[in-house]
Amino acid sequence: MVRTDLSRDPVVFEELTCAFCSGRGRDPFDIMSSLSTCCVCGGSGKVLVKAPAVACAHCRGTGAVKTLTCTTCDGRGFVPQPLSPTVSCPLCKGSGDDASAPAMACLKCRGTGWMMEQFRKENRVHE
Numbered sequence: 001m002v003r004t005d006l007s008r009d010p011v012v013f014e015e016l017t018c019a020f021c022s023g024r025g026r027d028p029f030d031i032m033s034s035l036s037t038c039c040v041c042g043g044s045g046k047v048l049v050k051a052p053a054v055a056c057a058h059c060r061g062t063g064a065v066k067t068l069t070c071t072t073c074d075g076r077g078f079v080p081q082p083l084s085p086t087v088s089c090p091l092c093k094g095s096g097d098d099a100s101a102p103a104m105a106c107l108k109c110r111g112t113g114w115m116m117e118q119f120r121k122e123n124r125v126h127e
């Protein structure tokens with residue numbers, strides 16, 4: 001008899017303070033008005049990120065790049081960390097920024113600052 005393992009990798013979410021508005025639930029940059037709701041958390045001041053969550057490298061956990069929501073974490077300030085081993089991104093050295101335009105996310109790691117070890121091995125140039 002084959003047992004199906006239903007308990008494998010349950011998806012758990014962490015409730016975190018919205019980094020973009022610092023939990024205030026309001027537009028932090030007065031783009032519409034200071035009274036408009038935060039576009040990231042919808043005014044709740046809380047965001048859900050798949051656990052384990054780590055601070056986003058591209059926006060330094062602030063959720064914002066200049067006055068725009070960070071494209072890496074969608075303004076949450078945190079990104080879900082993969083369970084497989086990761087290595088620091090060789091292109092941006094872990095900063096998550098594009099070298100030519102720091103406001104843009106690094107193309108190689110999509111702004112996370114790290115990448116799957118597996119992925120790097122597959123793409124490694126022979127030394």
Ligand SMILES: [Zn+2]
Pocket residue numbers: 018019020021022023024025026038039040041042043044045046
């Ligand atoms: Zn918010």
Ligand SMILES: [Zn+2]
Pocket residue numbers: 056057058059060061062063064070071072073074075076077078
């Ligand atoms: Zn970010």
Ligand SMILES: [Zn+2]
Pocket residue numbers: 089090091092093094095096097106107108109110111112113114
């Ligand atoms: Zn990178």
